[in-house]
Amino acid sequence: MESLYLLIPMSLVVVGVIVLILYWAVKSGQFEDLEGPGHSILMDDDVSPNRVIDKPSSSTSVKQKE
Amino acid sequence: MNTKPETPLSIEDCYHCGGDLTSDNLYEATLGGSPRYFCCAGCLAIAQTIHGQGLEAFYARRLPLGQKPDDVGQLTDQVPDALLAYDDPVLMDRFTRASSEYPGEVETTLRLEKIRCAACVWLNEQHLKRLFGVKDVQINYVTQRATVRFNPNEVHLSKLLHSVEQIGYEAWPFEPSMSADLAKKERRHLLMRLGVAVLGMMQVMMYAWPTYTGADDLLVEQELLLGWTSWALTVPVVLYSAGPMFVVAWHSIRNFPRTSMLGMDVPVSLAVALAFIAGSISLVLGVGESYFDSITMFIAFLLAARYLELLARQDAQGGAEALAKQLPATCDRFEDYSNTELTKSVPVVRCVVGDVLRISPGDVIPVDGVLLSGEASLNEAILSGESRPVSKSMGDVLYAGSHNIVSPIVMRITALGQGTRIAGIASLLDKALLAKPQVVGLAEKWAGYFVVFLMAAAGLTAIAWYFLDPLKAWETAVAVLVASCPCALSLATPAAMAAAQGAITKLGLLVVRGHVMETLAKATDLVIDKTGTLTTGHPELKAILSLRTGYTEQQVLAIAAAMESGQKHPLGLAILEAAQKREIQPIILSEAPVSELGKGLRSGVYQLGSRQWLNLEPVPVNQENEQASLVYLKDDQGLLAVFSLLDTPRPGAMEFIKQVQARGIQVHLLSGDDQQTVAWWARYFGIDHLQGGALPEDKFSFSDALQKEGKVVWAVGDGVNDAPFLAKANVSIAVGSGAPLAQAGADAVLTTESLKPLSQALELADKSKIIMRQNLVWAFVYNVIAIPVAMMGLVNPWVAGIGMSLSSLAVTLNAWRLRKISE
Numbered sequence: 091m092e093s094l095y096l097l098i099p100m101s102l103v104v105v106g107v108i109v110l111i112l113y114w115a116v117k118s119g120q121f122e123d124l125e126g127p128g129h130s131i132l133m134d135d136d137v138s139p140n141r142v143i144d145k146p147s148s149s150t151s152v153k154q155k156e
Numbered sequence: 157m158n159t160k161p162e163t164p165l166s167i168e169d170c171y172h173c174g175g176d177l178t179s180d181n182l183y184e185a186t187l188g189g190s191p192r193y194f195c196c197a198g199c200l201a202i203a204q205t206i207h208g209q210g211l212e213a214f215y216a217r218r219l220p221l222g223q224k225p226d227d228v229g230q231l232t233d234q235v236p237d238a239l240l241a242y243d244d245p246v247l248m249d250r251f252t253r254a255s256s257e258y259p260g261e262v263e264t265t266l267r268l269e270k271i272r273c274a275a276c277v278w279l280n281e282q283h284l285k286r287l288f289g290v291k292d293v294q295i296n297y298v299t300q301r302a303t304v305r306f307n308p309n310e311v312h313l314s315k316l317l318h319s320v321e322q323i324g325y326e327a328w329p330f331e332p333s334m335s336a337d338l339a340k341k342e343r344r345h346l347l348m349r350l351g352v353a354v355l356g357m358m359q360v361m362m363y364a365w366p367t368y369t370g371a372d373d374l375l376v377e378q379e380l381l382l383g384w385t386s387w388a389l390t391v392p393v394v395l396y397s398a399g400p401m402f403v404v405a406w407h408s409i410r411n412f413p414r415t416s417m418l419g420m421d422v423p424v425s426l427a428v429a430l431a432f433i434a435g436s437i438s439l440v441l442g443v444g445e446s447y448f449d450s451i452t453m454f455i456a457f458l459l460a461a462r463y464l465e466l467l468a469r470q471d472a473q474g475g476a477e478a479l480a481k482q483l484p485a486t487c488d489r490f491e492d493y494s495n496t497e498l499t500k501s502v503p504v505v506r507c508v509v510g511d512v513l514r515i516s517p518g519d520v521i522p523v524d525g526v527l528l529s530g531e532a533s534l535n536e537a538i539l540s541g542e543s544r545p546v547s548k549s550m551g552d553v554l555y556a557g558s559h560n561i562v563s564p565i566v567m568r569i570t571a572l573g574q575g576t577r578i579a580g581i582a583s584l585l586d587k588a589l590l591a592k593p594q595v596v597g598l599a600e601k602w603a604g605y606f607v608v609f610l611m612a613a614a615g616l617t618a619i620a621w622y623f624l625d626p627l628k629a630w631e632t633a634v635a636v637l638v639a640s641c642p643c644a645l646s647l648a649t650p651a652a653m654a655a656a657q658g659a660i661t662k663l664g665l666l667v668v669r670g671h672v673m674e675t676l677a678k679a680t681d682l683v684i685d686k687t688g689t690l691t692t693g694h695p696e697l698k699a700i701l702s703l704r705t706g707y708t709e710q711q712v713l714a715i716a717a718a719m720e721s722g723q724k725h726p727l728g729l730a731i732l733e734a735a736q737k738r739e740i741q742p743i744i745l746s747e748a749p750v751s752e753l754g755k756g757l758r759s760g761v762y763q764l765g766s767r768q769w770l771n772l773e774p775v776p777v778n779q780e781n782e783q784a785s786l787v788y789l790k791d792d793q794g795l796l797a798v799f800s801l802l803d804t805p806r807p808g809a810m811e812f813i814k815q816v817q818a819r820g821i822q823v824h825l826l827s828g829d830d831q832q833t834v835a836w837w838a839r840y841f842g843i844d845h846l847q848g849g850a851l852p853e854d855k856f857s858f859s860d861a862l863q864k865e866g867k868v869v870w871a872v873g874d875g876v877n878d879a880p881f882l883a884k885a886n887v888s889i890a891v892g893s894g895a896p897l898a899q900a901g902a903d904a905v906l907t908t909e910s911l912k913p914l915s916q917a918l919e920l921a922d923k924s925k926i927i928m929r930q931n932l933v934w935a936f937v938y939n940v941i942a943i944p945v946a947m948m949g950l951v952n953p954w955v956a957g958i959g960m961s962l963s964s965l966a967v968t969l970n971a972w973r974l975r976k977i978s979e
Contacts, residue, residue, distance in 0.1 A: 091373065091374065091375070091378060094378050094381065094382075095381070098363070098381060098382070098385050101359065101362070101385075102385060102388070102389075105355055105356075105359055105389065108355060109351070109352060109355060112348065112351045112352075112355075113348065116344050116347050116348045116351070117344070121344075121347060122296060123296040123297055123299075125274075125297045126274070126277060126295065126296060126297030129274030129277070129278070129297065130274070130277070130278060130281075132274075133213075133217065133274065133275065133278040
C-alpha cells in the first residue's frame, strides 16, 4: 500500500493534464461538429493526386476574372 | 481513368439529378470517358463543372437521387446582378469580418442549402477551395454553415455565392448575430463545466473505492491522503462547475420578496453546499462520511442533463437567422421611376423609404410598401397563415416576406428592416419569450420544502443530541443528512421526464424545453391554428364535374394539367398533382398558356380560371361543401368542366381533437383566415370556440387573456404569425414543416406529418404524471422511515448509503417503464 503515496499524486497530475487538454479541445471548437470530420476523412482519400494537379487546365472557369 | 465511379443510376435517368429522361429533353455529353445523359442544361452544366475539377468522386459517394436544380444560375460563368450586389461595401461590411490571424484577408459565414449528405459537404468544400483567392474553407456538417477565408482583392463574395450555385447548391451569407456568439459561448462554457465535473466524479469515486469495498487494511494516514485528495478534486467541481448555480440561486433568494418563488437551483445549491461543508468538517474531525463522491456525481449528472437540453434549445432557436433568410438582401430599384423603366439591382440596405422597386414573379418582397402597378396576386402565408393567394390592387399595402406569384409588380417602399411588419412580429416573439410564465415543477416545489425540512431535522437532531451526548451530536446530524440524501426525491421527476422525452422523440415530437410533459398533463385550454396545423394548407382536387358529353374526367384533367404546367399558383399545383397521381399525361397545347393577372390562364380556345373572369352564369354544381375553391375550364363552345378543390385536414387531426375534448380540454380554433372558412372547419372538427381573421397580436392577447383567468394554455401552430402566441402559451408545440420562427418560440417541435404524436404525448403525459407521483410517494415514505431512525442514532452511514442507493435505483427503474410506449 506504500505505492499510494506515489500513485495518488500522480493521478492528480494526470487529471490536471486531461483538464488542460479538454480546455484546449473545447476552446478550439473540437466539439462543434461531431459528424463531419468522420465523413471527410473517408472522402478526401480517394481523390487521386494527378487529377488535382491537372486541375488548372481543365477548370479555367474557376479563375477569378478581375 | 479506370477508377471511374459507377453510379447506381440507369441510363434512363439523368446522370446528375436522377430525374426521368424523355426524348424531347435529352442532353448528352462525354464525361470521364463515357457518354452521360442529362435531363436539362442545368444538370449538364453542373456535372461538367464537377468533372472539370476532378471532383467526380462525388457521384459515387453521394446518396442517390438528388433534387433537380431549379435555378439556371449555373449555366453562365457571369455572376448574375442579384449576387453582384453583395459586393457593395455596405453588405460586404455586414457579412465579412477581418481575419485575426491573416492580415489582408477576411472571413465570412455562408449558410448552404440543399446539403443532403457528407458527399455534398465534401464537394462544396473542394469546389470553393479551388477558387482563386480562397484561402480556407470549413463546413460544419451539422449546422450546414461554411466558414470561408479569402482575400477580398482576389475574389468577391458574389463569386463565392455564384460558384456554389454552379454546382447546384444555394448559399446565402449569414450575419453572425450577437445571440449566435453568445449561444456558442454558453455551449462551450457548459461543456467545460460538465467535463470538469465528470472528471472530478470519476476520480473521486476511485478514491472512495476502499470505503465502498470496506477495505480496512488502510493506514490512517493513507485514508487521510485519500480524503484530502478527494476534497481537492471536489473544490473545483463545486466552485467552477456548480458556480453559476450558486449565483442563480442567490439571485432567486434575493428576489424572493418580489417574486415569492424560489428557483430550482436553490434546493440544489443548498444540498451541494451543505453536503460539502458537512463532508469537509468530518474530514477535519476525522469522523463520519465525506460525501464528495455523491456531490461530484450529482453535479455531473445535473450538468449533463442541462447540456443536452441546451443543445436541443439552441437548435430550435434560429429566429433572427430565419428572418434574414426569408427576406432577400437585394432588390431591383428603379433608377428614376417617373422617367425611365431602367432598374438596377441594389442591396436592400441601400434603399430608403420612398424608393420604387420592381418585384419579379416568384420573388419575395423585401420591404413593406404600397402597390403602384395595377393588379397583383400575392401569397402572404408567412404573415397570415392564409394559403390562398391574396389579390391586391393599386394603392394596397404590401408586406415584406410575402411572395409575388403571377406578374411583375412595382411598389413604393414605406418601411424597411426593423420597421417592417415581419420584424415587428419577431420582436413580439422576443417579448413573449421573456414574459413566458415560469413553470414550477412538482419536484422542485417538493424538493424546496424537503430541503428546509431536512435542515431543520438535522439541526434539531444535533441540538437534542448535544444535550444527550455531545460527542455523538455531529455524527448523528450527518447521518440524518446521508440517510435522507434527497437523491431519490431529486431523481423522481427528472428520471421520469427523461424517459418520457426519449419515448416521445422516437414517435416524432422533439422536446425543446423540459417541462412539456408535466405541463401538458395540466393543460385546460387548447388554442390551435387552422392552416398548416389542423389542415395541411395545400388544396387537393376533390371532384371533377365534366359538363360536355364526349369528354371524360380524365380528358378534362389532361387539358387543365397542360394549361397549369409550369404555374406556381397553389390551385394549379393541386391540379398538376392530381393529374400526376392518376397518371394522366397532359395534352400538347397548340399555344403556350398565358397567365392573366392571377385570375386565369388562356391558351388557344381554352380558358381556365374563376367564374367571374370567364363571365359564366352560376352553374348548379353539386357541391358537398361551400368552402371548396372552384376552377372552371372553358373552350370556344362554352363551359367544359368544373374542378372542385379543398384544403385537406392533416392526418390524425380529427382523432386528436376528439381525444382532447374527451379529456375536458376546451378547444379554441384561431386563424388568420376569414370567419366563414374558419367556421366551416370548426364545424367539421366539432370545435365550438372559434375566431377568424386573427392577427398575430390577437392570438397573443387571446392566449394572454386565458392565462389571466388562470387557465393553462396549450398552443399548437406553424406560421410566423403563430410565433408570438406559441411563445406566450404555457406549453406550445410547433409543426416542424412550418416557419422556423414559429419553432423558436415553441416548447416542442412536431417532426411528423401526422398529428398522432400529439395524442400519444397526451397519453404519455398522463402516464408520466402517475409515475412521478409514485416516485415522489416512494421517496417520501422512504425518508419518513429513514430520517426518524437516523435521528435516533440507530443508522450508521454505511447502512444509510445502501438504503439511499436502493431508493434511487427503485425510482429510476420505475421511470424506465415510460420508455415502453404503445404504438
